[in-house]
Amino acid sequence: MIKIIDLRCGKDSDIFENLASRSQLEYRDVLDRVEEIVANVRRNGDKAVLEYTAMFDKVQLTLGKLRVTEKEIKEAYTKVDPKLVEVIKRSRDNIWNFHEKQKEKSWFSTEKEGVIVGQLYRPLEVVGVYVPGGTAAYPSSVLMCAVPAKVAGVSKIVMTTPPGKDEKINPAILVAANEAGVDEIYKVGGAQAVAAQAFGTETIPKVDKIVGPGNIYVAMAKRTVYGYCDIDMIAGPSEIMVVADETANPVFVAADLLSQAEHDILASSILVTTSEDIAKEVQRELEAQLAVLERKEIAGKSIADYGAIIIVESLKDAATVVNRIAPEHLELCVKDPFAALGDIKNAGAIFLGNYSTEPLGDYFAGPNHVLPTSGTARFFSPLNLSDFMKKSSIISYTRDALQKVKDDVILFAESEGLGAHANAIRVRFQDGQDK
Amino acid sequence: MIKIIDLRCGKDSDIFENLASRSQLEYRDVLDRVEEIVANVRRNGDKAVLEYTAMFDKVQLTLGKLRVTEKEIKEAYTKVDPKLVEVIKRSRDNIWNFHEKQKEKSWFSTEKEGVIVGQLYRPLEVVGVYVPGGTAAYPSSVLMCAVPAKVAGVSKIVMTTPPGKDEKINPAILVAANEAGVDEIYKVGGAQAVAAQAFGTETIPKVDKIVGPGNIYVAMAKRTVYGYCDIDMIAGPSEIMVVADETANPVFVAADLLSQAEHDILASSILVTTSEDIAKEVQRELEAQLAVLERKEIAGKSIADYGAIIIVESLKDAATVVNRIAPEHLELCVKDPFAALGDIKNAGAIFLGNYSTEPLGDYFAGPNHVLPTSGTARFFSPLNLSDFMKKSSIISYTRDALQKVKDDVILFAESEGLGAHANAIRVRFQDGQDK
Structure with a gap:
């Protein structure tokens, strides 16, 4: 009770x-094992991926079978309740509409003396979506991870998910992936999938960010590769x-x-x-x-x-x-x-x-169901469009504008002992340099 | 050449x-040492902090001297070139203005049948700013880390920085911190400072996010505590x-x-x-x-x-x-x-x-100088206002709105084998439950 x-x-x-x-951050023993898997996949690529798949998923895949084919996706549609396919589409549309409302625009601000400062927003190029297999195969998570990436304008969405012992993927997962616009799907799970996406293998593309839920091995692997690529969070x-x-x-x-x-x-x-x-x-x-x-x-x-x-x-x-x-x-x-x-x-x-x-x-x-857990809502946010975007600062000064602030910059730089910084300002106002 | x-x-x-x-992600030996420091500070709090400060900074601090006093801050102003103080203020104002332009608002969208969905934006409560000591003491970094937190509306900004052998902090650092609106400053550096902020000690507050540059020990410590709190990036x-x-x-x-x-x-x-x-x-x-x-x-x-x-x-x-x-x-x-x-x-x-x-x-x-390095601009952004904010999704449905979509949600939930999810919808439409 x-x-x-x-x-x-x-x-x-x-x-x-x-x-x-x-x-899920306290598993030192799991972390040691995961670090070994990650290092091996990083070094040996596809070979290590196939070995771990044989070991953990009990499936002897050959290289040619690592990627899910168009044919397998078509077959999946024949195995899923057509009503569910329609629900998946309606759910996708709601997720799409909500995340579309989160779109932010690049902006700039014009200031005195022709100064321009601003922020340039760009989608990430390649995003990896991890999808658990087995009993916890949730097509809803596929939609929640892939649709916002698509809305953001990500060029390529690469999904990994462990195969069943029959070498197959849950058909509802494949349907959801296809409806969400996932570009490539690979039959690999666990820490080896995360490592393959973080570093790339001969077959599996290197990604900029890995999103999606997973078991403790996946969580620890995401933690291990954080910095080589971005991750959504440790769920x-x-x-x-x-x-x-x-x-x-x-x-x-x-x-x-x-x-x-x-x-x-x-x-x-x-x-x-x-x-x-x-x-x-x-x-x-x-x-x-x-x-x-x-x-x-x-x-x-x-x-x-x-x-x-x-x-x-x-x-x-x-x-x-x-x-x-x-x-x-x-x-x-x-x-x-x-x-x-x-x-x-x-x-x-x-x-x-x-x-x-x-x-x-x-x-x-429509709002995302990939959410911060274990008290991390103190500082983490639901998966959202900005997870699939990055920003660059923009700074444009004219000669006049630089001249007006040059003494301030030089003083500040020299106070920090960085003479070459000060020099970069000074050379621009030396005689004969006004080119 | x-x-x-x-x-x-x-x-x-x-x-x-x-x-x-x-x-800076390849330092396994440093990581082992750092993990030991982090675990010790987490377990033993101030005691461990003081021991490491004695060991690494060669300063025997007592508990009462861990926090920088008002008096020390006032003294710092007497030691800094008044021209530099003015430059620091002008720089702060430019940083403030640029980051103010990044402000995002909570938003909601009203839909059919009284549905409301949206996102609530809130500042983080407590932010930690790490500032390196020694020859790489950069007041400009203090401004870049603390001012955006202040603009975001963070309630408390806690700074840590290693003391010199004279127990003192570089006065320009203290002036910059004060001008940026830092609330508390502690004389602690290295991995022990990061650990103290991530887990809190008797004296040093636990923070939601740690930002700021540091040496390899600081970088590895930030990596280690990531998930217990947020961090800006691995610089x-x-x-x-x-x-x-x-x-x-x-x-x-x-x-x-x-x-x-x-x-x-x-x-x-x-x-x-x-x-x-x-x-x-x-x-x-x-x-x-x-x-x-x-x-x-x-x-x-x-x-x-x-x-x-x-x-x-x-x-x-x-x-x-x-x-x-x-x-x-x-x-x-x-x-x-x-x-x-x-x-x-x-x-x-x-x-x-x-x-x-x-x-x-x-x-x-004005734009931030805390920037992604080592190729991470592929997926990380300059430090910016959203680093100091978090989001919550908002969902509000009326009975009519839920009724319209209930069959879809039930079908989707049951396809994933989650009967209690489906049940949460069903009970709302059972006879006599329309309360």
Whole structure:
């Protein structure tokens, strides 16, 4: 049964540290193994990729079979429920429309003496999308990772995903990839896929950024290659926090808590409420709904280990708890959710009101479901268009403009002991140099 | 003498790999040592910080002396040339104005059936600025790191910098910090400073993001704590690339190449030119200017090891070289620099025309001088306002809106085997639940 923690009257709880302990950054032994895989793939390219695929995925691929063919993609369409194909297309369109609204433009500003400063925005050239295989094959994640890259104008989207023992990829994954505009798909997973994308192999292109969820090996590999290419984030287990007052519906709240609990035994589902009645009713309702859930073992363990109902004095106090935990998903099931928004500082995605249920965001509303976890919403953002863009500063000075500020620059440079910096200004105003 | 490489007629060169070898990501032995320091500071807090300060900085600080006092800051103003104080203020104002232009607003979009989706932008709460000590104490970097954080609305800016053997901090650093609005300054440097900021100690606040340059220990420490907090980037040695046609001034070009060469023996200064005459004149001019340079030993070694003059057929070919190297600083010393901009994809800061010399960007023009190095301009951006902001997605659906899409969401969720996700939608439309 989910625990109820009463934080009223200035109490505190160890729940905050308990949640933080789920961070996926603490796996030194995994990291050592991953670093070995990454170094080997970097050195030996395709050969190492095929060896690891044989070792971990139990599939003996030949080089010619590493890349998914047009034929395989066409076949995939025949194996997916046509209704699902239509849903995938509608979901893609919503994701496209939302991310299109995030487009930022290059800009410049003209100043006195003909000075121009500005920022030039460019899409990344090549982006890698990692897609987990096996039971956690989520076509929705393919859309969430690839569509924003496409909207940004990325020239080439390269996907990697581990093959099943039959050498095949889940057909819904292939359909989603095709509908999202993925350009190339390779049958490789795990740390070896991340390494192949970061450094390139004879077959698999080197990418500028790797995005997408994965298991602990993938997460550690992304951490290892960070700096050689960019990565989206180090994803941890799923989280939902629901803030509820007495106007919330306990049936809805329990169902929403369970929607994240079913992901993973490490997932965390927390209700923060100002109402003791809601606390008790959600506790009861969770038991009832859990009993008939298909993934009740996972969800039950997650609720028992990392679930909690926290009772607080006021919505202000609820916001304090939210900001401290910085949840991946936050639902505001309160009378006036927009008013409550003002106090929320740290959360990946915020769902307002009783009908904005979290799965809507996972699949359909348009905002990205790749979200910061494990408290990183303090400083990370949902995957968004700017993840697929880079900026360059623009500086253009005329001779007159430089002349006006030259003494300042020279003084500053010389104060830092950088004479050649000062000299670069000075030579421009030496006799005979006004070319 | 700088080497001249002729890339005309389809030739290639090993210069690209030679440059890549300067990456600061390859120091496994340093990383091991740094991980030990980080773990120790995380576990033992201030005690470990003071021990490392004694060990590395040769200063026996007591806890009470870790934080720089108001009195020390006031004293610093008496030791800095008043003219420099004025320059620091003017530079700060330019940096402030440029970064203010980068401000992005939270936005939302209203859709059919009362749907609202959007993005909420918030400043980070606490930002850490690392400032190197010793000979590489650059007040300009303090401004570049702290001012954008202030513009973004960060609540608290915490600076760390190693003390000299006299327990003091370079006064110009303190003046710059004060003028930039830094809130707290601690006398700690190296990996121990990064660890203290990432995890917090009894005295030093935990931060959301650490920005600022540093030596290899600092770079590796930032890499190690990435994920516990955010970091700006892993900085490598400085780089400048100048693209010049026959209209360029060889004296200016040589001076600008040397301005980066003087930073570091690993710095890279490269001229790409369509003109053989310019190539030869710059080569000669470099020798002449080097001879009288204060830091000629550093600059000379940098030019010999990582400098080059590359001759290309056309400005298009020059752009190809630029994009392949993705330099930190790029100067376009060509007849029509704005026309040349269209082909440039990868560069940190771009300086247009003969009077837009690189040091102008280091000190004064306003755009940030914390820039991606070692080819990472392929995917990283100059430090900018969005580095100090985070985003949250906003989703608000009415009952009608959810009803319209509920079958799609349920189908998608069930296709992924996530029954509790589907259930969260279903319960909302069960009889008697329309509360």
